[in-house]
Amino acid sequence: MLRNGQVFAGYTVEGLLGRGGMGSVYLARHPRLPRRIALKLLNQELFADSEIRARFEREADLAAQLDHANIVTVFDRGIEDEQLWISMQYIDGVDGDSIDVRALEPAQAVRIIAETARALDFAHRRGVLHRDVKPANILVERSDDPGPARVLLTDFGIARLLNDTGRLTRTGTFVATLAYASPELLSGANIGHQTDQYSLACSLFRLLTGTGPFDATNPVALIQGHMQSPPPLLSAIRPGLPHELDAILVRAMAKRVEDRYGSCGEFADAAVAAFAGPVSVPAPPPAPSPPTVVLPTPPGPQLWFPTPAPARALPAVPNRLAMTGKSGLGFGVCVRAIAFDPGGRVLTSIDSVDKVRRWDLTTDATTTKSLAGSHDPIAVAAFFPDGRQLVTGGGGTAQVWDSTTGRPADAAFVGHNRWVWAVACSRDGGRVATASADQTVRIWAVATGAQIGDAAALRTSQAAGALAFSPDGRYLACGSSADEVRLLDTHTCRIVWSSRSTDAVPANSAVVSVAFSPDGRVVAAGSSDGSLRFWDLPRGRLIGSAAGEHHKTIHSLAFRADGTLLATGSADKTVRFWDPTTGKEIGQALTALSPIWSVAFSPDGGSLAVAAGKSVQVWK
Template identity: 45%
Template sequence: MVRDASVFAGRPSDLIGRRIAGYRIEREIGRGGMAVVYRARDLRLERTVALKLLAPELARNDTFRLRFTHESRAAAAIDHPHIVPVYEAGETDGVLYIAMRYVEGSDLRHLLDRRGPLDPATALRVAAQIASALDAAHEHGLVHRDVKPGNILVARGTDSDHPEHAYLTDFGLTKKSLSLTGFTSVGQFVGTLDYVAPEQISGRPVDGRCDVYGFACVVYESLAGRPPFRRDDDMALLWAHQYDQPPPLTEFRPGLTPEADAVFARALAKSPGDRHDSCRSFVTALRTATTGTPPAGHPPTATAPRPPHASGSRPEPPPRWAEPVFREPV
């Protein structure tokens, strides 16, 4: 067992083979500013998991620890095919951890770095899956607040019609907007600068439309090969999110229609009230703009109106083929 959180300050290999809360660390698979993700073995159920260990200074923050525990449990309660299932979250020996399903594949960040911009069909397929995941989270009162390519996992799909299966991950640092606002101290910032909504920067209250903005930044980058705003320093980038208009997507993808520019202009509006009201509605508008047709689906069945009959008269009897097979004895 890990008894001293100071091991996190050492080399990544320091934890390989160690046991934390019933999980044996196998290898590192990801690292960020506040956490390290390992492939690990669940020794109780004999399965492979992704084990995320948060920086020890976060565990020492009572406000963060309380928020982390509540929101991890809320995220674990969401059963959605495009959200990475959370198996367990807790604290052991001063270490906060989340155990999640281990997904074979790559995250969107590595995919874009390796392949460059995605073709519109692929970008829309991935976007539609992540949009449904975000909207499901919003329905549970969760706002992700850190939608970025590194938090989107892309695994192999089931067949040629579904070549990718995308997952949204990293709900451990989200904000449960409906009931946990008191757990976020004033001025606390969560997010990644390339994808952060203006209201996050200014410290205003956030809701699902904050994720619409961040998600639109990610989809923009998937198609353009770069995020909507690029600046020389962080302060200039934050200013751009708040006050500058994004360059039209067609500057980087001239094969797309100007209607796509209008869709992104709305999704990246500075005021939340001017954006699409859901991530799915954004993707639907983008698909219509890029392909000229709305997403495929079965239209509702409309019944033909019955001809009216005179008041007091009996309706016409059914045709013979519609009469019952068995009749009551006379």
């Protein structure tokens, strides 16, 4: 690290501007001219890495070819004491990632993007792709002069020429920023100038809302968002924005390159035109972590849900299902939860006396582990999506465990003062929800064990006995002892919908199980009286209900991967199948020898695992 006043390559260091994983940037004085420059140094220990060195030198060479008012100018580059350096234009200002979006007028955000679009189109006309467009690489200059501040694009560290077929990154190495990366960049497909346009559109989303379009802490969930999900509607997140912006961003962030605008400038012009008339937009709410999203209060939901992907063709429920293999995973008390691994080859179960068993369905081999250090009887349990971790609840705490070793993870969730009745895991594995007899629902960060949000805001008038995260993690469905389902916005910790707005409350019943359809548009609830209900959330209406088919508590619900089938497991020892679009029963029920506590479809939808009493069976 250089000291203030130290001379390096002729430049006198005045201070550190920033540091990253590959190097540092210093403010320095030019040796001969009365000018301050930004001096970028590659970390000395990386000098021997030929790929990183080539990328660093390439940044200077490409950026030096781009003489434009909206691109940071590169003056010189060289090597000093086995350290590569670049001297470039110093911009006294802030980067887009540091801007407080609450104080940024939407029209100003669009102007910043429009200026950046000019820089990108200029680079594209000269055959240069930036490939890492994001707010942190967009600089806004401070100025006392009247008029708009200058906007400049910087950091061409992973840029490449359009006609360049060579590679400056190792096979399998990804160096762009995931939050703003296009589908084709993530998949390794051919890229073009529309790749930068996609990232620029993500940057506009960030400047208008304070968060990226696919906000997730888990890289896999982030990639899935870019590859598969449409962008959230801006007008639903920040009311008052021109509705035209929704369609503009959908086009600029289209999954197919050919569906986007012809240039970054064309996209920016469309965004500017959306503000041509008088628009009054309230500032977005403060952005804690996770960021706040404004949604209406019940009744009458006005929630955003993604457009469902085309359903995969899976077989309908036959009149009679055949059990394959043998019953496995015998237990001393009863099985509480089951889960397939993502490949559908391993089935993992947890029982009420802390035994975890993994069943390899291809070899029929099983392994058993006891949860190390578990003292309270396990009342509830839920597996993470990969099946390798689970969360259990019993006394006043919940604990995450490694199901392969039986050892506790670092995350223990302490805060309830009475029995934990329900647990749920978000699909990205980053959060856990718990509900307790103390009439609170709490959401926890798995990485830190810290509570997210205010417990007082999650206090309920009746104890919640069932929880489920929506597929995108945005909502938490809470089933209560008053046979009510409520939808909690996990960003704002506000109730945004209640089933009481669509149906009467049955007497002497409680919601015991809840589940979202794979596209998040339908929520189903099973009750202690054996009744089942389905709601269409975007329309805020009851699809259908069933009472009498199950005559005892519905302990578990599971949607098939394509969303066309729901399985319900009941204490009446039957599994039944339902059409979520109509709420009607289809096919023939399965009958077990013991009450059923858990059901789970395999990832391909071809098998169903059923936990009944002391055993687990797999059916096809």
